[in-house]
Amino acid sequence: MQFLPDEAQSMMRDTVRRWVEKDYSAEGDSTLGCDPDRWAFLAEQGWLAAGVSEEAGGLGGNAFDLCTIAEELGRGLVRDAFVPFAGATANLLAQIAPGSDLLQELLWGGGRPLLAHSEAAARGEQLFIETTARADGDGFVLDGRKDAVLGGPFATSLLISARIEGEDGITIFQIDPGQPGLTQQSFRTIDNRSACNLVLDGVKLASDALVGPRSGADNALILALDQAILASCAEAVGAMEAAMLMTRDYLRTRKQFGSEIGKFQALQHRLADMFIETEQARSIVLRAIDAACGEDVAQRQRLAAAAKSRVAQAGLFVGGQAIQLHGGIGMTEEYGVGHYFKRLMAFDLYLGSGNAHLERFAALQQAERT
Amino acid sequence: MSFFTAEDETFRLEVRRFIQTALPLEMRERNHRAYHPTRDDVVLWTKALQQKGWSVPSWPIEYGGPGWTVRQRHIFEEECFLGGAPELSPQGNSLVGPVIYTFGNQEQKTRFLPGIISADQLWAQGFSEPNSGSDLASLRTRADRDGDHYVVNGQKTWTSEGHFSDWLFLLVRTRQDGKPQAGISFLLVDMKTPGITVRPIISIDEGHSLNEVFLEDVRVPVENLVGEENQGWTYAKVLLGEERSFSAMVPRCKMEFERLRRNASFSRTSRGRLIDDPHFAKRLSALEIELLAHETTTWRVLAEEESGHAGAMPTSSIIKIKGTELLQQIELLSVEALGLDAMPVYPEEEYREALPATMPGPVHAVGVTSEMFYRRAATIYGGTNEIQRNLIAGTLLKG
Numbered sequence: 001m002q003f004l005p006d007e008a009q010s011m012m013r014d015t016v017r018r019w020v021e022k023d024y025s026a027e028g029d030s031t032l033g034c035d036p037d038r039w040a041f042l043a044e045q046g047w048l049a050a051g052v053s054e055e056a057g058g059l060g061g062n063a064f065d066l067c068t069i070a071e072e073l074g075r076g077l078v079r080d081a082f083v084p085f086a087g088a089t090a091n092l093l094a095q096i097a098p099g100s101d102l103l104q105e106l107l108w109g110g111g112r113p114l115l116a117h118s119e120a121a122a123r124g125e126q127l128f129i130e131t132t133a134r135a136d137g138d139g140f141v142l143d144g145r146k147d148a149v150l151g152g153p154f155a156t157s158l159l160i161s162a163r164i165e166g167e168d169g170i171t172i173f174q175i176d177p178g179q180p181g182l183t184q185q186s187f188r189t190i191d192n193r194s195a196c197n198l199v200l201d202g203v204k205l206a207s208d209a210l211v212g213p214r215s216g217a218d219n220a221l222i223l224a225l226d227q228a229i230l231a232s233c234a235e236a237v238g239a240m241e242a243a244m245l246m247t248r249d250y251l252r253t254r255k256q257f258g259s260e261i262g263k264f265q266a267l268q269h270r271l272a273d274m275f276i277e278t279e280q281a282r283s284i285v286l287r288a289i290d291a292a293c294g295e296d297v298a299q300r301q302r303l304a305a306a307a308k309s310r311v312a313q314a315g316l317f318v319g320g321q322a323i324q325l326h327g328g329i330g331m332t333e334e335y336g337v338g339h340y341f342k343r344l345m346a347f348d349l350y351l352g353s354g355n356a357h358l359e360r361f362a363a364l365q366q367a368e369r370t
Numbered sequence: 371m372s373f374f375t376a377e378d379e380t381f382r383l384e385v386r387r388f389i390q391t392a393l394p395l396e397m398r399e400r401n402h403r404a405y406h407p408t409r410d411d412v413v414l415w416t417k418a419l420q421q422k423g424w425s426v427p428s429w430p431i432e433y434g435g436p437g438w439t440v441r442q443r444h445i446f447e448e449e450c451f452l453g454g455a456p457e458l459s460p461q462g463n464s465l466v467g468p469v470i471y472t473f474g475n476q477e478q479k480t481r482f483l484p485g486i487i488s489a490d491q492l493w494a495q496g497f498s499e500p501n502s503g504s505d506l507a508s509l510r511t512r513a514d515r516d517g518d519h520y521v522v523n524g525q526k527t528w529t530s531e532g533h534f535s536d537w538l539f540l541l542v543r544t545r546q547d548g549k550p551q552a553g554i555s556f557l558l559v560d561m562k563t564p565g566i567t568v569r570p571i572i573s574i575d576e577g578h579s580l581n582e583v584f585l586e587d588v589r590v591p592v593e594n595l596v597g598e599e600n601q602g603w604t605y606a607k608v609l610l611g612e613e614r615s616f617s618a619m620v621p622r623c624k625m626e627f628e629r630l631r632r633n634a635s636f637s638r639t640s641r642g643r644l645i646d647d648p649h650f651a652k653r654l655s656a657l658e659i660e661l662l663a664h665e666t667t668t669w670r671v672l673a674e675e676e677s678g679h680a681g682a683m684p685t686s687s688i689i690k691i692k693g694t695e696l697l698q699q700i701e702l703l704s705v706e707a708l709g710l711d712a713m714p715v716y717p718e719e720e721y722r723e724a725l726p727a728t729m730p731g732p733v734h735a736v737g738v739t740s741e742m743f744y745r746r747a748a749t750i751y752g753g754t755n756e757i758q759r760n761l762i763a764g765t766l767l768k769g
Contacts, residue, residue: 120710121638128640143658148710187730188712190739195713197730256505266756316702323574327503327754328528331573331747338574342743345705349713353706359649366510 001290005068013068016047020076031186032154033194034080043109048086056094057103063227063292067234067285074235075242077343079193081114081151083235087230089115093222096172096212102157113174114155116198117221120147124352124360126225126350127218128253131200133162133171140164140210142173142181142203150350152196153186159211160200161221169215179203191339191346223297226304229351230292233285233311236347239292240281240315241320243340244274250326250337267325274321277314284310298368305361312354315344373669374441378600382445389453392418396724398454403627403737405722406579406744408454409492415456416489426463426487433471433479434487437685440676443622444668448651451621454630461493461531462486466539469556471606473597482537482558494535494561496526496583497606497699503669504757506541507550507603511585513542513557520557520595522588532568532581536561540585541606544599546582556602558594565589573747577718620668623661623700629738630654630704636734637707644707657700664692666670684765687758694748694755701742711735 005013029035042048051066052058059065066087073082087104092115093103105111120126131144142162152158158175177184181203187194212220248271251262261267284307291303319341323330330337348354374382397411419425427446429435438446450457467486470478485491502509511524522542532538538559545553559566565588571580597605634654637644644650671685705712714730721736727738749755 037514120708121640123637123639123644123709125640148713185728185730189713190715190743193714255509256503257503258505264756266759320746324749324754327750328498328747331744331750333572333574333576338743338746342574345739345742346713348706349710353709355648355649355706357652 001286002064002293003286005064009065012047012065013049013072015045016069016072019045020072020078023162024076024078026079029079031194033151033188034154039080039108039112040370042080042082043107048090049107051231052090052094052107053101056098057100058090058094058107063230063289066227066231067289070231070234071238074238074343077191077239077242077339079195081154081294083228084114084149084151087231088117088224089113091227092159092172092217092220092224093211094218095223102174102211104220107369112154112156113159114149114151114157115161115172115224116135116146116149116152116155116158117161117225118147118149118351119145122352124356126222126272126352127170129161129163129170131162133164133173133205136166136204139204139206140173142200142205144200146198146200148195148349149190149198150189150193150195152184152198153194158182158198160198161217164215167215169213170216170217170221172217173205173209173215174211175203175205175209177274179205189346191343193346219297222301224349226301227292229304229308229357230285230288232347232350233281233288233307236311236315236344237278237281237285239340239343239347240274240278240318243318243337243344244271244278246337247271247274247322247325254327261325270321270325271334274318277299277317281311281314298364302361302368305357305364307353308357309354309361312344312348312357315347316341319344339360373666373673374445377598378441378445381442382449383580385446385449388422388424389449389455392452393455397456398587400722401454401456402625403721404626404629404741405737406577408484408722410532411456412459412492413489416458419458420488425458425489427466428457428464430472433467433483436631444672447618448624450626451618459486459489459492459531461495461535461539462489462491465495466493466537466558469539469596469605469609470558473556477593478558478596485536491537492531492535494529494532494538494581494583496529496538496540496559498528499525500527505753506606507554509541509543509554511540511542512546513540513544513555513590515544515592517588519589520592522557522559522585524585526585527571527580527585529568529581529583530579532561532583533570533578538566538583539596541602543613544602551582551603554602554606555599556596556605557590558596559588559590563588563590571644573744575718575744576715577740577744619689619697620665623664623693623697626697626700626704626741627661628655630657630700630707631732633704633707633734633738636732637709645755650707653703658698658701660692660696660699664689664696666682682760682765682769684758685731687753687761690752691749691755691762692756694745697745697748698742701738701745705739705742708735708738714737716740757760 045058047069049058050061054060101209103115106113140193160173161170181201183199184196189195254261288303288307291300322337326337329335416425426435428582431437470482499509513522538561540557541554543553544555565586567584569582570578634645711731716736
């Protein structure tokens with residue numbers, strides 16, 4: 001089991017960290033939620049391809065590589081939708097369309113296809129969707145909706161999951177964002193990123209809109225979503241560590257009652273608990289990465305659920321206490337420690353809450369026993 | 371068993387009926403969304419209550435209050451919250467008003483109390499400073515005597531509603547030597563006085579209720595000193611220990627619990643409504659049980675207050691800690707219940723007055739996440755929960 005990055009991964013981590021600290025700035029981003037040039041730079045660096053195998057067209061890395069990058073982006077609260085594109089979508093396409101132009105564009109620049117799968121009622125139940133496709137001559141007609149698609153406004157094409165009427169599995173359809181019948185409502189998220197809701201009202205598609213196997217994307221979807229969960233957990237760990245260290249620095253400098261507030265034992269213990277929670281979160285993510293690199297599919301799912309459940313719990317504690325230990329200043333939008341809490345709250349809501357994944361873990365364990 | 375008598379329940383119905391008839395519907399909807407109240411709403415509602423003689427609910431009759439019992443006050447507060455009324459300005463009602471009628475002179479009572487009762491004058495508090503939060507007594511804003519004026523210089527912060535208030539009550543340093551607590555005075559300042567600058571502080575809910583107040587050579591007539599010079603700390607301490615301000619946590623928790631229940635009944639899962647999901651129901655119940663216990667603790671404190679035999683324990687600290695932490699848990703679960711509908715920002719500026727034509731989520735989601743973010747401050751303001759725990763432990767260990 002890998003605990004630490006190897007030499008190449010360390011170099012990559014340092015490069016990402018330097019970029020985040022020195023060059024990254026979301027100032028002046030359009031409402032798309034990202035800057036196309038910046039995104040092209042991420043692609044050029046190979047960061048979008050880091051977690052994709054060579055056979056599929058990637059750099060040949062694994063979940064460890066992906067999570068190493070995600071952690072650094074989380075540490076800097078980078079707004080770009082790295083996880084939805086490089087985690088969920090890249091992983092899905094690597095399974096159902098390896099070597100395709102669509103995947104090549106995503107990984108190396110040129111296009112930004114994005115999986116649009118999430119529906120509010122699913123609440124983390126990964127295969128629950130109500131979007132339908134009806135056969136219509138050679139093509140299909142899609143109806144339904146997708147909610148809070150992170151990075152949606154920045155996508156150049158959308159990969160919509162739907163169930164073809166009368167068939168069992170899930171199919172992925174590629175749609176142009178300007179397609180008639182598709183309404184896109186963009187919004188800013190609580191952690192200042194960009195997302196959209198999509199309403200599909202009789203969207204007519206030709207048969208070549210289908211990506212991957214007809215009614216057979218289910219297993220690939222689960223793996224892709226779990227990969228995204230893992231990468232988002234790594235982002236959260238980065239955010240937690242940054243919030244914890246920012247709090248430590250504040251305890252060393254803020255003075256009340258004639259001394260640094262870090263001298264007060266109640267606050268020392270809280271800081272220690274924040275550290276412990278961060279480390280627990282890191283451990284469960286490493287465990288889940290290990291499972292994701294292995295062959296045991298059931299284990300992989302269980303550990304992804306475990307990671308989400310545990311990291312979400314730790315994240316809300318660490319983010320909340322980071323504000324608490326800062327006191328009033330932590331409540332201001334300007335100071336910034338509260339932004340970690342907001343990111344960690346949004347992380348909990350993304351792809352099923354920590355509690356939803358706790359239930360999922362229990363159900364998977366139960367299924368294993370029976 | 372109930373804490374309330376039959377007369378209390380009759381009173382409750384009277385209050386409820388009054389709110390139903392006197393509170394405009396849009397105002398109720400606005401307040402149920404829980405954004406920071408506007409000046410217009412506060413003034414309008416205070417004036418409506420004034421017609422009934424209810425605009426300063428905790429004040430004694432001789433100063434224009436209704437002279438209610440502790441229980442009636444609690445009932446009133448609860449009905450107002452649950453009925454969607456805007457919160458009465460706590461700065462005037464619970465803070466400076468009682469200080470003026472307790473420690474002020476006759477002239478000050480005549481001059482200032484009517485404006486609080488009618489909300490013609492709204493008040494803001496200038497206590498905290500950037501370097502004086504929990505350690506309030508270390509405050510450095512100074513007032514130097516110059517003839518029949520004080521000249522005030524310094525900076526105050528976390529001034530709620532400072533951007534739409536008319537008057538400011540300040541703790542200032544009037545003596546530099548001796549114990550820090552011993553050189554503090556309590557001043558009343560007209561916010562139109564030259565030298566006062568108010569700057570907004572946007573809080574993490576992206577809302578605006580807090581402000582910084584800069585004071586530069588602000589000349590305040592000496593007749594605006596409350597009580598004696600250098601005795602301000604004793605007056606302020608009365609406020610800071612005021613149990614009444616904490617019992618308000620119960621109605622707020624109840625209101626937010628209702629909102630949580632409503633959100634959970636709107637939210638769907640693959641099997642139906644979220645509220646019917648056994649896992650979720652269990653978590654909801656755990657909070658409801660905590661709320662029952664908390665409400666009962668609050669009743670016990672109110673009963674103690676009523677009997678006039680205060681116990682040795684700092685019971686207000688228990689209420690403050692439990693009430694605020696429970697509120698945060700309720701609101702966090704409320705956000706979780708919304709699921710993806712909690713993802714969009716519903717900014718106060720665009721959603722407070724009326725809802726926009728198109729929204730990225732359902733009506734019931736509006737204001738839920740911002741309220742949760744704002745209430746992270748609940749465990750900080752009014753004496754941090756860490757300070758409150760110190761008080762409890764300190765009292766226990768002394769006993």
